[in-house]
Amino acid sequence: MYPLKFTPIVKDKIWGGDRLQQKFGKHPGNLPNIGESWELSGVPGDFSVVSNGYLARKTLPEIIAAFKEQLVGKRVYNKSGNDFPLLFKLIDANDDLSIQVHPNDEVAAKRHNSLGKTEMWYVLDAEPDAYLIIGFKKNTTRKEYLEALGRGEVENLLQKVPVEAGDVFFIPAGLVHAIGKGVVIAEIQETSDITYRIFDFNRRDDKGKERELHTEQALDVINFKASKNPKTDYKVVPNEEIKLVSCEYFTTNLLELTKKKTFHYAYMETFVVYMCLEGKVEISGGTSTVQIHKGETVLIPASMKDFTLTPDGEARLLEVFID
Template identity: 55%
Template sequence: MYPLKFEPILKQTLWGGDKIIPFKHLNSDLKGVGESWEISGVEDNESVVANGPDKGLTLADMVRKYREELVGEANYARFGNKFPLLIKFIDAKQDLSIQVHPTDELAKKRHNSMGKTEMWYVVDADKGAKLRSGFSEQITPKEYKERVLNNTITDVLQEYEIHPGDVFFLPAGRVHSIGAGSFIAEIQQTSDITYRIYDFNRK
Protein backbone atom coordinates (compact mmCIF):
# COMPACT_ATOMS: atom_id res chain seq x y z
CA MET A 1 0.00 0.00 0.00
CA TYR A 2 1.03 3.59 -0.62
CA PRO A 3 -0.28 6.84 0.93
CA LEU A 4 -3.70 7.38 -0.62
CA LYS A 5 -5.26 10.71 -1.54
CA PHE A 6 -8.94 11.09 -2.42
CA GLU A 7 -10.82 13.65 -4.50
CA PRO A 8 -12.92 15.85 -2.21
CA ILE A 9 -16.69 15.79 -2.71
CA LEU A 10 -17.84 19.39 -2.36
CA LYS A 11 -21.40 20.12 -1.24
CA GLN A 12 -23.02 23.51 -1.78
CA THR A 13 -25.61 24.30 0.90
CA LEU A 14 -27.95 27.10 1.96
CA TRP A 15 -25.81 27.69 5.03
CA GLY A 16 -22.35 27.12 3.51
CA GLY A 17 -19.50 29.60 3.73
CA ASP A 18 -16.26 30.44 1.95
CA LYS A 19 -13.58 28.78 4.11
CA ILE A 20 -13.28 25.27 2.66
CA ILE A 21 -11.91 26.18 -0.80
CA PRO A 22 -8.92 28.23 0.51
CA PHE A 23 -8.38 25.89 3.47
CA LYS A 24 -7.87 22.97 1.07
CA HIS A 25 -6.04 25.09 -1.54
CA LEU A 26 -8.53 24.07 -4.23
CA ASN A 27 -8.85 25.66 -7.66
CA SER A 28 -12.60 26.20 -7.65
CA ASP A 29 -15.08 29.05 -8.11
CA LEU A 30 -17.84 27.31 -6.16
CA LYS A 31 -19.65 29.50 -3.63
CA GLY A 32 -21.49 28.49 -0.49
CA VAL A 33 -19.60 25.23 0.02
CA GLY A 34 -20.90 23.87 3.30
CA GLU A 35 -19.21 20.48 3.27
CA SER A 36 -16.20 18.71 1.80
CA TRP A 37 -16.48 14.94 2.08
CA GLU A 38 -12.89 13.75 2.40
CA ILE A 39 -13.38 9.98 2.76
CA SER A 40 -16.79 8.53 2.02
CA GLY A 41 -18.25 5.12 1.36
CA VAL A 42 -21.82 6.47 1.21
CA GLU A 43 -23.67 5.08 -1.80
CA ASP A 44 -23.71 7.55 -4.74
CA ASN A 45 -21.20 9.74 -2.85
CA GLU A 46 -18.14 7.51 -2.83
CA SER A 47 -14.63 8.85 -2.60
CA VAL A 48 -12.38 8.29 -5.60
CA VAL A 49 -8.61 7.76 -5.36
CA ALA A 50 -6.73 10.81 -6.70
CA ASN A 51 -3.18 9.47 -6.94
CA GLY A 52 -0.94 6.51 -7.73
CA PRO A 53 -1.65 3.26 -9.57
CA ASP A 54 -5.15 2.99 -8.08
CA LYS A 55 -6.19 6.45 -9.28
CA GLY A 56 -9.84 6.42 -10.33
CA LEU A 57 -10.91 3.53 -8.11
CA THR A 58 -13.69 4.15 -5.60
CA LEU A 59 -13.29 3.56 -1.90
CA ALA A 60 -15.47 0.44 -2.24
CA ASP A 61 -13.16 -0.81 -5.02
CA MET A 62 -10.19 -0.28 -2.71
CA VAL A 63 -11.76 -2.15 0.21
CA ARG A 64 -12.64 -5.08 -2.06
CA LYS A 65 -9.12 -5.08 -3.52
CA TYR A 66 -7.05 -4.69 -0.35
CA ARG A 67 -9.47 -5.95 2.33
CA GLU A 68 -7.71 -6.31 5.70
CA GLU A 69 -4.59 -4.55 4.43
CA LEU A 70 -6.58 -1.34 4.05
CA VAL A 71 -8.92 -1.37 7.07
CA GLY A 72 -7.40 -3.93 9.44
CA GLU A 73 -8.47 -7.46 10.31
CA ALA A 74 -10.96 -6.55 13.06
CA ASN A 75 -12.71 -3.89 10.97
CA TYR A 76 -12.90 -6.11 7.91
CA ALA A 77 -14.34 -8.95 9.98
CA ARG A 78 -17.00 -6.57 11.36
CA PHE A 79 -17.89 -4.46 8.33
CA GLY A 80 -16.74 -6.47 5.31
CA ASN A 81 -16.50 -4.36 2.15
CA LYS A 82 -18.41 -1.45 3.73
CA PHE A 83 -16.03 1.32 4.81
CA PRO A 84 -17.33 2.27 8.27
CA LEU A 85 -16.44 5.97 8.51
CA LEU A 86 -17.38 9.21 6.75
CA ILE A 87 -14.93 12.08 7.25
CA LYS A 88 -15.82 15.63 6.23
CA PHE A 89 -15.20 19.32 6.80
CA ILE A 90 -18.20 21.54 7.61
CA ASP A 91 -18.17 25.33 7.15
CA ALA A 92 -21.28 26.95 8.63
CA LYS A 93 -21.87 30.56 7.61
CA GLN A 94 -25.38 30.21 9.04
CA ASP A 95 -26.83 27.89 11.67
CA LEU A 96 -27.47 24.34 10.53
CA SER A 97 -30.88 22.82 11.24
CA ILE A 98 -31.72 21.36 14.64
CA GLN A 99 -31.46 17.65 13.92
CA VAL A 100 -31.00 14.13 15.20
CA HIS A 101 -29.67 10.90 13.70
CA PRO A 102 -30.88 7.32 14.20
CA THR A 103 -29.14 4.61 16.20
CA ASP A 104 -27.84 1.48 14.48
CA GLU A 105 -30.96 -0.41 15.50
CA LEU A 106 -33.41 2.19 14.19
CA ALA A 107 -31.42 2.87 11.01
CA LYS A 108 -31.29 -0.85 10.24
CA LYS A 109 -35.05 -1.18 10.76
CA ARG A 110 -36.09 1.91 8.78
CA HIS A 111 -33.35 2.31 6.18
CA ASN A 112 -31.25 -0.88 6.16
CA SER A 113 -28.31 1.37 7.03
CA MET A 114 -25.83 2.11 9.79
CA GLY A 115 -26.80 4.64 12.43
CA LYS A 116 -25.00 7.94 12.71
CA THR A 117 -22.86 8.60 15.75
CA GLU A 118 -20.55 11.58 15.20
CA MET A 119 -17.51 13.37 16.58
CA TRP A 120 -16.74 17.04 16.00
CA TYR A 121 -13.28 18.63 16.09
CA VAL A 122 -13.34 22.43 15.96
CA VAL A 123 -10.81 23.52 13.32
CA ASP A 124 -11.70 27.22 13.54
CA ALA A 125 -14.46 29.35 15.02
CA ASP A 126 -15.56 32.96 14.70
CA LYS A 127 -15.79 34.86 17.97
CA GLY A 128 -18.94 33.81 19.80
CA ALA A 129 -19.62 30.77 17.58
CA LYS A 130 -21.64 28.06 19.31
CA LEU A 131 -22.68 24.45 18.99
CA ARG A 132 -25.86 22.93 20.38
CA SER A 133 -25.74 19.43 21.85
CA GLY A 134 -28.44 17.82 23.96
CA PHE A 135 -31.06 19.44 26.18
CA SER A 136 -30.38 22.04 28.86
CA GLU A 137 -33.22 20.71 30.99
CA GLN A 138 -35.40 17.64 31.21
CA ILE A 139 -38.57 17.88 29.13
CA THR A 140 -41.49 15.54 28.54
CA PRO A 141 -42.43 14.08 25.14
CA LYS A 142 -45.53 16.34 25.21
CA GLU A 143 -43.43 19.48 25.79
CA TYR A 144 -40.96 18.39 23.11
CA LYS A 145 -43.78 18.06 20.56
CA GLU A 146 -45.24 21.44 21.55
CA ARG A 147 -41.87 23.17 21.24
CA VAL A 148 -41.27 21.64 17.80
CA LEU A 149 -44.69 22.82 16.66
CA ASN A 150 -44.26 26.37 17.98
CA ASN A 151 -40.58 26.72 16.93
CA THR A 152 -39.16 27.13 20.45
CA ILE A 153 -37.09 23.94 20.64
CA THR A 154 -33.85 25.97 20.64
CA ASP A 155 -34.83 27.48 24.01
CA VAL A 156 -34.18 24.14 25.75
CA LEU A 157 -31.00 23.05 23.93
CA GLN A 158 -27.60 23.19 25.60
CA GLU A 159 -25.27 25.68 23.92
CA TYR A 160 -21.47 25.66 24.02
CA GLU A 161 -19.26 28.52 22.90
CA ILE A 162 -16.48 26.91 20.90
CA HIS A 163 -12.79 27.47 20.23
CA PRO A 164 -10.25 25.78 17.93
CA GLY A 165 -9.22 22.41 19.34
CA ASP A 166 -12.51 21.69 21.11
CA VAL A 167 -13.90 18.16 20.67
CA PHE A 168 -17.49 16.95 20.98
CA PHE A 169 -18.84 13.38 20.94
CA LEU A 170 -22.42 13.03 19.71
CA PRO A 171 -24.01 9.61 20.11
CA ALA A 172 -26.83 8.79 17.72
CA GLY A 173 -30.14 9.98 19.15
CA ARG A 174 -28.80 13.23 20.64
CA VAL A 175 -30.43 16.42 19.32
CA HIS A 176 -27.79 18.84 18.05
CA SER A 177 -26.85 21.65 15.67
CA ILE A 178 -23.74 23.38 14.36
CA GLY A 179 -23.92 27.16 14.78
CA ALA A 180 -22.94 29.99 12.44
CA GLY A 181 -19.22 30.74 12.36
CA SER A 182 -18.16 27.14 13.04
CA PHE A 183 -15.55 25.31 10.93
CA ILE A 184 -15.66 21.66 11.93
CA ALA A 185 -13.97 18.38 11.06
CA GLU A 186 -16.60 15.68 11.48
CA ILE A 187 -15.89 11.96 11.81
CA GLN A 188 -19.00 9.81 11.76
CA GLN A 189 -20.41 6.46 10.83
CA THR A 190 -21.04 5.84 7.14
CA SER A 191 -24.56 7.20 6.95
CA ASP A 192 -26.30 10.23 5.48
CA ILE A 193 -29.57 9.87 7.41
CA THR A 194 -30.73 13.05 9.14
CA TYR A 195 -34.06 13.80 10.81
CA ARG A 196 -34.51 17.58 10.77
CA ILE A 197 -36.48 18.96 13.70
CA TYR A 198 -36.32 22.71 13.03
CA ASP A 199 -34.69 24.68 10.22
CA PHE A 200 -35.27 28.28 11.31
CA ASN A 201 -38.17 28.62 8.85
CA ARG A 202 -35.84 28.52 5.86
CA LYS A 203 -37.38 27.63 2.49
Protein backbone atom coordinates in the same frame (compact mmCIF):
# COMPACT_ATOMS: atom_id res chain seq x y z
CA MET B 1 0.22 -0.90 -0.49
CA TYR B 2 0.95 2.76 0.20
CA PRO B 3 -0.64 5.81 1.91
CA LEU B 4 -3.74 6.71 -0.09
CA LYS B 5 -5.02 10.20 -0.82
CA PHE B 6 -8.46 10.91 -2.25
CA THR B 7 -10.19 13.61 -4.28
CA PRO B 8 -12.47 15.64 -1.98
CA ILE B 9 -16.20 15.60 -2.72
CA VAL B 10 -17.50 19.14 -2.18
CA LYS B 11 -21.15 19.75 -1.32
CA ASP B 12 -23.19 22.87 -1.96
CA LYS B 13 -25.31 23.75 1.08
CA ILE B 14 -27.80 26.53 1.73
CA TRP B 15 -25.81 27.40 4.87
CA GLY B 16 -22.32 26.98 3.35
CA GLY B 17 -19.65 29.60 2.71
CA ASP B 18 -16.15 30.02 1.28
CA ARG B 19 -13.82 29.13 4.16
CA LEU B 20 -13.17 25.58 2.97
CA GLN B 21 -11.90 27.15 -0.23
CA GLN B 22 -10.02 30.04 1.37
CA LYS B 23 -8.48 28.25 4.37
CA PHE B 24 -8.39 24.56 3.45
CA GLY B 25 -7.68 24.53 -0.28
CA LYS B 26 -10.95 23.04 -1.51
CA HIS B 27 -12.00 23.78 -5.09
CA PRO B 28 -15.70 24.67 -5.44
CA GLY B 29 -16.07 24.37 -9.20
CA ASN B 30 -19.33 26.13 -9.99
CA LEU B 31 -20.81 25.64 -6.51
CA PRO B 32 -21.68 28.94 -4.79
CA ASN B 33 -21.67 27.85 -1.15
CA ILE B 34 -19.47 24.94 -0.08
CA GLY B 35 -20.91 23.61 3.15
CA GLU B 36 -19.09 20.28 3.27
CA SER B 37 -16.05 18.57 1.84
CA TRP B 38 -16.24 14.79 2.12
CA GLU B 39 -12.62 13.76 2.54
CA LEU B 40 -13.05 10.00 2.75
CA SER B 41 -16.40 8.41 1.98
CA GLY B 42 -17.92 5.02 1.34
CA VAL B 43 -21.47 6.41 1.17
CA PRO B 44 -23.26 4.99 -1.91
CA GLY B 45 -23.39 7.64 -4.62
CA ASP B 46 -20.47 9.49 -3.04
CA PHE B 47 -17.59 7.03 -3.13
CA SER B 48 -14.16 8.58 -2.65
CA VAL B 49 -11.73 8.16 -5.55
CA VAL B 50 -7.98 7.61 -5.06
CA SER B 51 -5.90 10.55 -6.32
CA ASN B 52 -2.31 9.25 -5.98
CA GLY B 53 -0.18 6.29 -7.05
CA TYR B 54 -1.01 3.26 -9.16
CA LEU B 55 -4.52 2.99 -7.68
CA ALA B 56 -5.48 6.48 -8.86
CA ARG B 57 -9.06 6.72 -10.21
CA LYS B 58 -10.15 3.60 -8.30
CA THR B 59 -13.06 4.04 -5.89
CA LEU B 60 -12.82 3.19 -2.20
CA PRO B 61 -15.12 0.11 -2.51
CA GLU B 62 -13.08 -1.12 -5.49
CA ILE B 63 -9.81 -1.07 -3.58
CA ILE B 64 -11.40 -2.66 -0.51
CA ALA B 65 -12.74 -5.46 -2.74
CA ALA B 66 -9.28 -5.92 -4.25
CA PHE B 67 -7.17 -5.77 -1.09
CA LYS B 68 -9.64 -6.72 1.66
CA GLU B 69 -7.94 -6.98 5.08
CA GLN B 70 -4.68 -5.66 3.65
CA LEU B 71 -6.44 -2.32 3.39
CA VAL B 72 -8.88 -2.18 6.31
CA GLY B 73 -7.72 -4.97 8.63
CA LYS B 74 -9.12 -8.46 9.20
CA ARG B 75 -11.59 -7.59 11.97
CA VAL B 76 -12.96 -4.56 10.10
CA TYR B 77 -13.28 -6.51 6.85
CA ASN B 78 -15.05 -9.43 8.56
CA LYS B 79 -17.60 -6.99 9.99
CA SER B 80 -18.03 -4.46 7.16
CA GLY B 81 -16.95 -6.28 3.99
CA ASN B 82 -16.45 -3.86 1.10
CA ASP B 83 -18.28 -1.08 2.97
CA PHE B 84 -15.90 1.45 4.50
CA PRO B 85 -17.22 2.03 8.05
CA LEU B 86 -16.34 5.71 8.59
CA LEU B 87 -17.00 9.05 6.89
CA PHE B 88 -14.64 12.03 7.21
CA LYS B 89 -15.82 15.59 6.52
CA LEU B 90 -14.88 19.23 6.79
CA ILE B 91 -17.91 21.48 7.45
CA ASP B 92 -18.22 25.26 7.06
CA ALA B 93 -21.31 26.75 8.71
CA ASN B 94 -21.67 30.22 7.22
CA ASP B 95 -25.20 30.18 8.66
CA ASP B 96 -26.93 28.10 11.34
CA LEU B 97 -27.48 24.46 10.43
CA SER B 98 -30.84 22.88 11.17
CA ILE B 99 -31.45 21.44 14.62
CA GLN B 100 -31.27 17.70 14.05
CA VAL B 101 -30.74 14.22 15.42
CA HIS B 102 -29.45 10.93 14.02
CA PRO B 103 -30.77 7.39 14.61
CA ASN B 104 -28.72 4.59 16.14
CA ASP B 105 -27.66 1.48 14.22
CA GLU B 106 -30.75 -0.53 15.14
CA VAL B 107 -33.27 2.10 14.03
CA ALA B 108 -31.27 3.05 10.93
CA ALA B 109 -31.02 -0.58 9.83
CA LYS B 110 -34.75 -1.14 10.26
CA ARG B 111 -35.89 2.08 8.58
CA HIS B 112 -33.16 2.84 6.04
CA ASN B 113 -31.01 -0.29 5.65
CA SER B 114 -28.13 1.89 6.84
CA LEU B 115 -25.77 2.36 9.73
CA GLY B 116 -26.73 4.87 12.38
CA LYS B 117 -24.75 8.01 12.96
CA THR B 118 -22.55 8.55 15.97
CA GLU B 119 -20.03 11.31 15.32
CA MET B 120 -17.43 13.64 16.79
CA TRP B 121 -16.47 17.24 16.05
CA TYR B 122 -13.12 19.00 16.23
CA VAL B 123 -13.58 22.78 15.95
CA LEU B 124 -11.13 24.19 13.40
CA ASP B 125 -12.29 27.80 13.41
CA ALA B 126 -14.95 29.82 15.21
CA GLU B 127 -16.01 33.44 14.97
CA PRO B 128 -16.45 35.43 18.21
CA ASP B 129 -19.71 34.46 19.96
CA ALA B 130 -20.07 31.31 17.83
CA TYR B 131 -21.81 28.38 19.48
CA LEU B 132 -23.02 24.82 19.04
CA ILE B 133 -26.36 23.41 20.16
CA ILE B 134 -25.82 20.15 22.05
CA GLY B 135 -28.60 18.38 23.92
CA PHE B 136 -31.23 19.56 26.38
CA LYS B 137 -30.62 21.98 29.25
CA LYS B 138 -32.61 19.76 31.60
CA ASN B 139 -34.51 16.49 31.49
CA THR B 140 -37.41 17.07 29.11
CA THR B 141 -40.61 15.16 28.41
CA ARG B 142 -41.90 14.36 24.93
CA LYS B 143 -44.92 16.55 25.72
CA GLU B 144 -42.74 19.55 26.65
CA TYR B 145 -40.65 19.03 23.55
CA LEU B 146 -43.62 18.78 21.16
CA GLU B 147 -45.29 21.84 22.67
CA ALA B 148 -42.11 23.90 22.29
CA LEU B 149 -41.68 22.60 18.75
CA GLY B 150 -45.25 23.61 17.90
CA ARG B 151 -44.58 27.14 19.17
CA GLY B 152 -41.32 27.36 17.21
CA GLU B 153 -39.45 27.65 20.52
CA VAL B 154 -37.55 24.36 20.71
CA GLU B 155 -34.27 26.32 20.86
CA ASN B 156 -35.25 27.47 24.35
CA LEU B 157 -35.02 23.89 25.63
CA LEU B 158 -31.59 23.26 24.16
CA GLN B 159 -28.09 23.92 25.42
CA LYS B 160 -25.99 26.50 23.55
CA VAL B 161 -22.27 25.94 24.07
CA PRO B 162 -19.80 28.74 23.19
CA VAL B 163 -16.91 27.36 21.12
CA GLU B 164 -13.41 28.21 20.00
CA ALA B 165 -10.83 26.50 17.82
CA GLY B 166 -9.57 23.27 19.37
CA ASP B 167 -12.79 22.34 21.14
CA VAL B 168 -13.89 18.71 20.84
CA PHE B 169 -17.38 17.23 21.13
CA PHE B 170 -18.69 13.66 21.02
CA ILE B 171 -22.18 13.39 19.49
CA PRO B 172 -23.73 9.94 19.99
CA ALA B 173 -26.82 8.92 18.05
CA GLY B 174 -29.93 10.35 19.71
CA LEU B 175 -28.29 13.59 20.91
CA VAL B 176 -30.07 16.65 19.49
CA HIS B 177 -27.52 19.06 18.02
CA ALA B 178 -26.78 21.85 15.55
CA ILE B 179 -23.71 23.69 14.30
CA GLY B 180 -24.08 27.43 14.71
CA LYS B 181 -23.10 30.19 12.30
CA GLY B 182 -19.39 30.94 12.04
CA VAL B 183 -18.04 27.50 12.95
CA VAL B 184 -15.76 25.25 10.86
CA ILE B 185 -15.33 21.68 12.04
CA ALA B 186 -13.72 18.38 11.17
CA GLU B 187 -16.30 15.62 11.57
CA ILE B 188 -15.69 11.90 11.95
CA GLN B 189 -18.74 9.65 11.89
CA GLU B 190 -20.18 6.30 10.99
CA THR B 191 -20.80 5.84 7.27
CA SER B 192 -24.33 7.17 7.13
CA ASP B 193 -26.16 10.09 5.58
CA ILE B 194 -29.32 9.72 7.69
CA THR B 195 -30.42 12.96 9.37
CA TYR B 196 -33.74 13.78 11.02
CA ARG B 197 -34.30 17.53 10.77
CA ILE B 198 -36.22 18.84 13.80
CA PHE B 199 -36.28 22.61 13.25
CA ASP B 200 -34.89 24.68 10.38
CA PHE B 201 -35.63 28.28 11.46
CA ASN B 202 -38.44 28.41 8.86
CA ARG B 203 -35.75 28.59 6.19
CA ARG B 204 -36.55 28.12 2.50
CA ASP B 205 -34.48 26.33 -0.12
CA ASP B 206 -33.38 27.77 -3.48
CA LYS B 207 -36.82 26.95 -4.89
CA GLY B 208 -38.59 28.91 -2.16
CA LYS B 209 -39.86 25.84 -0.31
CA GLU B 210 -39.43 25.16 3.38
CA ARG B 211 -37.12 22.19 3.89
CA GLU B 212 -38.65 18.92 5.03
CA LEU B 213 -38.82 18.22 8.77
CA HIS B 214 -38.82 14.73 10.30
CA THR B 215 -40.80 15.30 13.49
CA GLU B 216 -42.34 11.84 13.84
CA GLN B 217 -39.22 9.90 12.88
CA ALA B 218 -37.11 11.92 15.30
CA LEU B 219 -39.38 11.28 18.30
CA ASP B 220 -38.34 7.64 18.62
CA VAL B 221 -34.61 8.35 18.61
CA ILE B 222 -34.20 11.55 20.68
CA ASN B 223 -32.45 11.34 24.05
CA PHE B 224 -34.56 13.70 26.19
CA LYS B 225 -32.20 13.67 29.18
CA ALA B 226 -30.10 16.71 30.12
CA SER B 227 -26.76 16.88 28.35
CA LYS B 228 -24.01 17.58 30.89
CA ASN B 229 -20.44 18.64 30.11
CA PRO B 230 -20.65 17.97 26.37
CA LYS B 231 -17.14 19.29 25.69
CA THR B 232 -14.19 16.86 25.85
CA ASP B 233 -11.36 18.03 28.09
CA TYR B 234 -7.82 17.28 26.99
CA LYS B 235 -4.29 18.62 27.38
CA VAL B 236 -1.87 18.81 24.48
CA VAL B 237 1.53 17.16 24.94
CA PRO B 238 3.75 17.78 21.88
CA ASN B 239 4.65 14.65 19.90
CA GLU B 240 2.37 12.42 21.99
CA GLU B 241 -0.96 10.88 20.95
CA ILE B 242 -3.70 12.53 23.01
CA LYS B 243 -6.93 10.53 23.10
CA LEU B 244 -9.98 12.68 22.29
CA VAL B 245 -12.69 10.09 21.66
CA SER B 246 -12.88 6.34 22.09
CA CYS B 247 -16.14 4.56 21.25
CA GLU B 248 -17.19 1.30 19.62
CA TYR B 249 -17.09 2.92 16.17
CA PHE B 250 -13.76 4.77 16.21
CA THR B 251 -10.90 6.10 18.30
CA THR B 252 -9.56 9.59 17.61
CA ASN B 253 -6.25 10.97 18.85
CA LEU B 254 -4.75 14.44 18.49
CA LEU B 255 -1.13 14.78 17.40
CA GLU B 256 0.82 18.04 17.73
CA LEU B 257 4.09 17.27 15.95
CA THR B 258 7.28 19.29 16.24
CA LYS B 259 9.63 16.47 15.22
CA LYS B 260 9.74 13.16 13.38
CA LYS B 261 7.66 10.36 14.94
CA THR B 262 7.70 6.69 13.97
CA PHE B 263 4.74 4.37 14.53
CA HIS B 264 4.85 0.60 15.00
CA TYR B 265 1.30 -0.72 14.64
CA ALA B 266 1.93 -4.46 14.35
CA TYR B 267 -0.53 -5.04 17.21
CA MET B 268 -3.45 -3.32 15.44
CA GLU B 269 -5.75 -4.92 12.88
CA THR B 270 -7.05 -1.68 11.43
CA PHE B 271 -6.45 1.06 8.92
CA VAL B 272 -5.33 4.47 10.23
CA VAL B 273 -6.56 7.81 8.87
CA TYR B 274 -4.80 11.14 9.36
CA MET B 275 -6.56 14.46 8.87
CA CYS B 276 -4.07 17.34 8.65
CA LEU B 277 -5.48 20.33 10.56
CA GLU B 278 -2.43 22.60 10.45
CA GLY B 279 0.94 22.55 8.70
CA LYS B 280 2.44 19.98 6.37
CA VAL B 281 3.56 16.40 7.05
CA GLU B 282 5.55 13.82 5.10
CA ILE B 283 4.42 10.23 5.62
CA SER B 284 6.92 7.51 4.73
CA GLY B 285 6.76 3.74 5.02
CA GLY B 286 8.52 1.02 3.07
CA THR B 287 9.33 2.52 -0.32
CA SER B 288 6.41 4.99 -0.26
CA THR B 289 6.35 8.67 0.66
CA VAL B 290 3.43 11.11 0.48
CA GLN B 291 2.86 14.63 1.75
CA ILE B 292 -0.32 16.00 3.25
CA HIS B 293 -1.10 19.67 3.81
CA LYS B 294 -3.63 21.49 5.95
CA GLY B 295 -7.10 20.29 4.96
CA GLU B 296 -5.96 16.97 3.45
CA THR B 297 -6.69 13.42 4.59
CA VAL B 298 -4.72 10.21 4.05
CA LEU B 299 -5.59 6.54 4.59
CA ILE B 300 -2.80 4.28 5.87
CA PRO B 301 -3.56 0.66 4.89
CA ALA B 302 -3.67 -1.92 7.67
CA SER B 303 -0.78 -3.77 6.01
CA MET B 304 1.53 -0.80 6.63
CA LYS B 305 2.59 -1.58 10.19
CA ASP B 306 5.58 0.77 10.37
CA PHE B 307 5.64 4.34 9.09
CA THR B 308 7.05 7.75 10.00
CA LEU B 309 5.46 11.19 10.16
CA THR B 310 7.84 14.10 9.59
CA PRO B 311 6.39 17.61 10.05
CA ASP B 312 7.63 20.64 8.14
CA GLY B 313 8.12 22.71 11.28
CA GLU B 314 4.97 22.16 13.35
CA ALA B 315 1.83 20.27 12.36
CA ARG B 316 -1.45 19.20 13.92
CA LEU B 317 -3.32 16.05 12.92
CA LEU B 318 -6.24 13.89 13.93
CA GLU B 319 -5.39 10.18 13.99
CA VAL B 320 -8.37 7.85 13.61
CA PHE B 321 -8.67 4.07 13.72
CA ILE B 322 -11.04 1.34 14.89
CA ASP B 323 -9.87 -0.10 18.21
